Every structure is written in C-alpha cells, then in structure tokens.
Amino acid sequence: MKKNDDKKAMDRREFIRTGVRYGCVSLLAAGGLYLTSSRKYGKDSQHKVWQLDPEKCIKCGKCATTCVLTPSAVKCVHVYAACGYCNLCGGYFQPGTKKLTTGGENQLCPTAAIKRTYIEDPYYEYSIDENLCIGCAKCVNGCSDFGNSSLVLQVRHDRCLNCNECNIAKSCPAQAFTRVPSSRPELI
Amino acid sequence: MSNRKIKERSIQFCLLGLPIIAIIATLVYVKFIADKSTKAGNKSSQSQVNPFSYDISDLKKVNSELVKYVERGGGVKVPLRRPTAMTIASDNTIYVAGKDRVLQLDLRGQQLQEFAVLGIPISVDIAKNGDMAVCFEEGLMLLDKNNQKIFDVRKFPKNTLFTSVAIEGDSIYVTDAGRRVLIQLNRSGEIVNEIGKRDSDAGIQGFIVPSADFDVIPGNDETVWVVNPGIHQLENYTYDGKLRSSWSAEHVGIQGFSGCCNPTRILLLENGDFVTAEKHIVRVKIYSPTGEFKCVVAAPHKFEDGTVIIDIASDRAGNIYILDSKSEDIRVFEPKMDRDEKK
Numbered sequence: 001m002k003k004n005d006d007k008k009a010m011d012r013r014e015f016i017r018t019g020v021r022y023g024c025v026s027l028l029a030a031g032g033l034y035l036t037s038s039r040k041y042g043k044d045s046q047h048k049v050w051q052l053d054p055e056k057c058i059k060c061g062k063c064a065t066t067c068v069l070t071p072s073a074v075k076c077v078h079v080y081a082a083c084g085y086c087n088l089c090g091g092y093f094q095p096g097t098k099k100l101t102t103g104g105e106n107q108l109c110p111t112a113a114i115k116r117t118y119i120e121d122p123y124y125e126y127s128i129d130e131n132l133c134i135g136c137a138k139c140v141n142g143c144s145d146f147g148n149s150s151l152v153l154q155v156r157h158d159r160c161l162n163c164n165e166c167n168i169a170k171s172c173p174a175q176a177f178t179r180v181p182s183s184r185p186e187l188i
Numbered sequence: 189m190s191n192r193k194i195k196e197r198s199i200q201f202c203l204l205g206l207p208i209i210a211i212i213a214t215l216v217y218v219k220f221i222a223d224k225s226t227k228a229g230n231k232s233s234q235s236q237v238n239p240f241s242y243d244i245s246d247l248k249k250v251n252s253e254l255v256k257y258v259e260r261g262g263g264v265k266v267p268l269r270r271p272t273a274m275t276i277a278s279d280n281t282i283y284v285a286g287k288d289r290v291l292q293l294d295l296r297g298q299q300l301q302e303f304a305v306l307g308i309p310i311s312v313d314i315a316k317n318g319d320m321a322v323c324f325e326e327g328l329m330l331l332d333k334n335n336q337k338i339f340d341v342r343k344f345p346k347n348t349l350f351t352s353v354a355i356e357g358d359s360i361y362v363t364d365a366g367r368r369v370l371i372q373l374n375r376s377g378e379i380v381n382e383i384g385k386r387d388s389d390a391g392i393q394g395f396i397v398p399s400a401d402f403d404v405i406p407g408n409d410e411t412v413w414v415v416n417p418g419i420h421q422l423e424n425y426t427y428d429g430k431l432r433s434s435w436s437a438e439h440v441g442i443q444g445f446s447g448c449c450n451p452t453r454i455l456l457l458e459n460g461d462f463v464t465a466e467k468h469i470v471r472v473k474i475y476s477p478t479g480e481f482k483c484v485v486a487a488p489h490k491f492e493d494g495t496v497i498i499d500i501a502s503d504r505a506g507n508i509y510i511l512d513s514k515s516e517d518i519r520v521f522e523p524k525m526d527r528d529e530k531k
Contacts, residue, residue, distance in 0.1 A: 011196065015196060022208065025208060026207065026208050026211065029208065029211055029212070030211070033211075059242070060238055061238035061239065061240040061241065062238075064240060065239070083398075084396075084398020084399065084418060084448045084449070085398070086398060086418060086448050087418075087419070088438065088446060088447075090446075090447055090448070090468075095244050095247055095440055096247070096440050096441075097440070108242075110240065121393075122393075122396060122418065122419055123396075136239075136240035137240065137242075138240050138242050141242035142242060145242070145244055145447070145468055145469075146446060146447030146448060146468050147398075147447060147448040147468075148398060148399050148448055
C-alpha cells in the first residue's frame, strides 16, 4: 500500500516536472513571438517613421488613394537643387500644352497644388502647396519623363499618423515604403 | 506502461501540449497564410486602374512615313565596356572612348589603333589633320595623329564640368555645363575666350543648362554650333565669339524638342542638315539647316526603356551611327532611299 502511495507521489512529481518543462517551452515560444513582433512594429516604432524611397517609387498613384488620411500624408516635395527652373516644365504642364500659361487647362496637377513663379528670363520656380497636394504623383511622373526628376514623393511627418501597419506600405506594389529613424526622416 | 500512466500522459498532453500546438498553428497562420492573403490583396489592388495615370505613349508614336532610315542588322560591336563617347573622323574611321582609352575602329568594327588616356572621356573629336581632342569632366587633352601628346590640362576654374569638345581650325571648343559657357582654347591648351555669356547688347541670352547635356560641334567656316538646351535652341558662334545665327524648335510633338535639355547630341551632315538625339522620349531626327523638321532616323520604339543615346556620328555615305547605352554597341541606320536604289 505504502509502495503504491510512493509511486503515486512520484507520479505527481513527475507530472509537475513535465508540466514545468512544457511551461518553459511555451514561455520560450511566447518570448520569441514577442521579440519578433516588437522588432518589427514595437519598441523601434517609437524611434522610426515611415518614409518612401524615391528610387523605388513607381509613381502608381496609390499613395493618394490608400492612406488612412484624406488627403494623404504623402506629398510632392521639390528638390530645388536638382531643378532646371524650366519654362516648359514637364511636372507643371500637361503633355502637349500649346500655351505655357498658368491656365487650369494647361496644368498637370489635378488640384493646382504647384505654384509657378517667374524668376528671370527664362527661369521659373515651382513650389508645392502641401495643403492642396494629394500625393497622386502626376507631377512626379511628368518631371521624371521630361525633366531632372526634381519632384519626388515623401511622407510628411507633420501629418503622418505613423500607423504600426501603414496602409500605403501594405499596398505599395514597389515596396518603396520603409522605416527610417525619426532623426533622419527624409529619403531625398 | 500501465493504463493509468497512459491516461495521465493524455491529460498532460491535453492540458499543456494542445495550447503549444495552438500557438505554433497561430504562428504558421500569421507567417504564411496571412502573408499570402495580404499579397493576394495587394495583387488585386494592383490591378485597379490608377485614377491619376500619366500616359505619354501617344507622344512616342511616330507616323512610319516620317521614318526615312532603316537599321542595318548587327551594327558595330564596340570592344570596350561602358563606352562613353564616339565620333567618326573624315577618313571614315570610328573613334570610340571608354575608361582610360580611345579606340580607332574601321566601319566594320575592326580595331586599328589604341590611344591611352587617363580618366573617363566624356567627348572626343578628330580634326581634319588627324589631331584628337579628348575631354573629361574637368580636363582636356590634345593628341596628334601619331599619338603624341600636344597638351593635357586638368586644372580649370572652379565648378568646371565639361560635356563636349569640338576642334575647328586652330581652336578647341569645350562646353562647360558647370559654368554655362563655351570655352575656346588654342593649341597650347590656353583659354583664349569664353563664349556665350549673357550679353543683351549682342543679343546673347546666355546658355540655360539644367543638366549635363550641353553639346558643341564644328560648323563650317570656323564656326561652331552649340546647343542651348534649356530653350531647345541651336546657336552658331564665330571663332571670335559672335552669335551668327540660331534656330529653335520647342514643341512636345515629333517636330520639336521638349523637356529639359534637348537635344542632347547634335551632328552636322555634309549637306548642312542637322541630326539631333534626344533624351526622355528617346529619338533621333533630322532638321534642315534652318531648323525645319525633315524626318526621323530612329523612332522611340527602336530604343529600350531607359536607353541613353551616348553619342551620334555619320560616315561619308550618310549613314547615322548611334552609340546605345543599353547594348553598348554602335547601331547603324541607313537612309531608306539608298537601300531602294541598291535594289
């Protein structure tokens, strides 16, 4: 009888030992899962922000339509150092425009977000009104097709909500979205 | 093992093993199935029509009747990696340049001679007497036909960025995109004049050079033709820097130049016609001496996406040679008329 009780007690110990073993394995698995997810979205997201790599961007227009914000937090940014200050600007005028005037019918931007300012003959400066820009990339396409590619898309961090899972990044066909340190938030 | 032990093991498995299996299954789902469905979602969203599409395919279409040249199969193989410049001398030999060397080839691509140069040549021109001028981004070199160095100057003013060179008479002309001037040097390598600076009294607007596409070619009677790329204009300067004439063709259609910095390369044919090469909408065309569009040599569909026309040249027969950045070979376009006549 006593022998049976000892056996029972041993079985209980064995039961607990096995339980602890399984528990440890579960804990390790859970820890691994936590670390993996935190590396991707967690701790680092406090120091990193979403940005769009202009080298990878294919100017598909999704930044305008898939951002959770309306209008999108992605805006056209002008890299002035690369601009030719052209009179016939491919980013400003519709292809085939006959008159180089600021008439709405001549402008490529659907929201007239690009301002054209006369500097001196024959130079014009082009600036972006970010409140009007919807990030559709039409001007970026025009500038890269006919100009120096001085117009690029960038996530503007004064607007971006820095979602854990950026909706544009998810749908970007070129996988041009990436996390960058908030201390250097631009990729231009 | 007793039945009781088996029972206890089963209970242990149910209590602890099943949750672990559940966790693993969740991980597998997250990693593979969810990813797959996201990708599928992406694919379906990719197929959606872009409401902000930008389409210039119509501008790339060319009426086939305007194309008066046909490509000769094979072309000329260039025995150089990443060729950077090309010209055809008056003796009908091709000079093609790459890093640290310039090769002289016959029209079938057979190598005749090799010239050693230090650096990456940007442009090459051969004088009627056989002298060869080679320009680098910040330097200029002149060699005689016996491969003897006449001068090699590497020190020029700050912001110098040479893009093209031409020899005409006793002068060497180099376009400087950094300082937006045409520099004239003598045979000793000394700067004797800076041409094309803005001068309202002389009617010179100044060169508008938004990018490093700024070409110069020898004209006739000791003049040079220079592209003013920002305003799509070709300007003819005399040896003493006076603007003699100019013509422009600013138009987005086939008859003109559009975008920034076109034409990127020009060439003067024996009959006075100009051959022009463009970027963005990559094409090669011919204009009359006064700037009227005449015909197309190579339409945009003849070039792969992303092609840059590095240089253009012509032989005595009037064939047009195009150095293509994608194939890194010289493509030859013959006048269609000639081919018909041959038949």
